[in-house]
Amino acid sequence: MIYKLYKTTFGQNAVITVGVEPQVSFLFDPANTDYQQYLKWVEAGNQPEPAEEV
Amino acid sequence: MPLILTGTSGSTTLDSSAGLTFSDSSNQAAAASPFGLKNRIINGDCRIDQRNAGAVVTPANGAYTLDRWGVNQFANASKFSVQQSSTVPTGFNNSLLVTSLSAYSVGVSDIYAIFQRIEGYNVADLGWGTANAQTVTLSFWVRSSLTGTFGGAFQNDAGDRAYPFTYTISSANTWEQKTITVAGDTTGTWLKTNGSGLQITFGLGVGSNRSATAGAWAAGNYGSATGATSVVGTNGATFYITGVQFEIGSTATPFERRLYGQELANCQRYLPATYLSAHPGWCYATTGAIFAAPFAVPSRVYPSGLSVTPASCIVYNGALSTAIPSAIAWNGATVYEGNFATTTSAILTLGQSGGFTGNILWTGCEL
Numbered sequence: 001m002i003y004k005l006y007k008t009t010f011g012q013n014a015v016i017t018v019g020v021e022p023q024v025s026f027l028f029d030p031a032n033t034d035y036q037q038y039l040k041w042v043e044a045g046n047q048p049e050p051a052e053e054v
Numbered sequence: 055m056p057l058i059l060t061g062t063s064g065s066t067t068l069d070s071s072a073g074l075t076f077s078d079s080s081n082q083a084a085a086a087s088p089f090g091l092k093n094r095i096i097n098g099d100c101r102i103d104q105r106n107a108g109a110v111v112t113p114a115n116g117a118y119t120l121d122r123w124g125v126n127q128f129a130n131a132s133k134f135s136v137q138q139s140s141t142v143p144t145g146f147n148n149s150l151l152v153t154s155l156s157a158y159s160v161g162v163s164d165i166y167a168i169f170q171r172i173e174g175y176n177v178a179d180l181g182w183g184t185a186n187a188q189t190v191t192l193s194f195w196v197r198s199s200l201t202g203t204f205g206g207a208f209q210n211d212a213g214d215r216a217y218p219f220t221y222t223i224s225s226a227n228t229w230e231q232k233t234i235t236v237a238g239d240t241t242g243t244w245l246k247t248n249g250s251g252l253q254i255t256f257g258l259g260v261g262s263n264r265s266a267t268a269g270a271w272a273a274g275n276y277g278s279a280t281g282a283t284s285v286v287g288t289n290g291a292t293f294y295i296t297g298v299q300f301e302i303g304s305t306a307t308p309f310e311r312r313l314y315g316q317e318l319a320n321c322q323r324y325l326p327a328t329y330l331s332a333h334p335g336w337c338y339a340t341t342g343a344i345f346a347a348p349f350a351v352p353s354r355v356y357p358s359g360l361s362v363t364p365a366s367c368i369v370y371n372g373a374l375s376t377a378i379p380s381a382i383a384w385n386g387a388t389v390y391e392g393n394f395a396t397t398t399s400a401i402l403t404l405g406q407s408g409g410f411t412g413n414i415l416w417t418g419c420e421l
């Protein structure tokens with residue numbers, strides 16, 4: 001699983017997965033379970049790929 | 055003594071224990087609900103599985119499986135799998151199957167469980183947290199490879215009020231219907247809007263710090279009753295549940311049958327799904343387009359994410375040339391629609407319209 005940061009066209013910071021299906025993308029929303037999994041991934045010492053405009 | 059009404063086409067019998075028996079021998083054993091939507095549980099018959107379509111999954115702690123059904127797998131992952139099952143009691147077509155993946159000894163603070171959180175709007179009339187708290191009844195069908203005393207709990211959103219309960223499974227691999235009746239909580243805070251108004255938890259292995267005495271309200275975050283059977287403690291153990299109903303009153307009435315479309319709409323308030331066919335959008339780059347997907351029902355809150363299989367989707371340009379998107383990203387949302395951006399090869403023309411075909415699940419609306 002690889003996570004990549006991105007900015008929405010409205011300028012919000014978000015995250016998208018790369019190389020897996022289904023692909024998920026999400027805001028930094030503590031209530032979103034995909035974001036919760038992302039936080040655990042980061043806590044495990046991983047780093048997302050840097051942001052670029054969508 | 056039964057009251058018998060005799061007419062030209064037979065007789066109808068009213069009996070205090072057997073209920074109402076009509077001339078065609080059909081029987082209504084319990085009083086009909088005096089109100090609509092008596093069952094506050096959604097997908098209690100486990101027939102809707104938008105996320106996994108019947109596939110087995112090993113959900114993370116806090117993840118959702120069949121629609122509206124979440125899991126606890128804390129403090130260690132992958133202790134059980136979940137799957138929509140067709141092993142059912144008479145009158146049902148689906149159940150939720152839990153399978154233990156190891157023989158795990160739960161720690162004192164561990165909790166392995168399935169749960170459903172009921173939106174506050176749908177239980178506000180219970181009056182919990184007031185002197186007028188209503189008595190409620192939970193009923194469900196359950197089957198396990200294990201026998202013994204199992205546990206669960208009613209919990210508030212703050213995690214400071216809980217009512218642990220127990221039920222007994224007498225025969226292995228046999229469907230049994232269970233009923234739990236509880237006098238509502240007259241204290242504590244129970245949410246009445248779009249937060250979690252009430253959580254019903256079925257324990258599958260809950261540590262002593264997360265368990266309390268059955269049959270009494272307690273001030274704490276308890277997901278089960280002390281001493282309950284641990285499903286995750288036996289490798290390969292199975293636990294099925296279906297026909298879950300939570301209603302006002304002290305009697306379990308027959309399971310409320312809802313039309314499929316009705317129940318799907320109920321589920322999509324918490325997991326919007328959009329199925330678009332050549333749906334129009336606009337191109338902001340030769341490789342990028344934006345689309346707005348309307349929801350069938352307003353979501354509980356705006357979705358903060360999406361899940362999609364890009365390889366199953368198609369993006370069109372104005373001349374109907376197509377490309378498979380390499381990425382589909384959440385781009386915005388309201389409770390009425392979701393907005394997403396596609397990335398493709400350079401088939402689009404800036405400022406012109408495009409089209410999109412594909413299915414998307416919108417996430418972040420569950421309780």
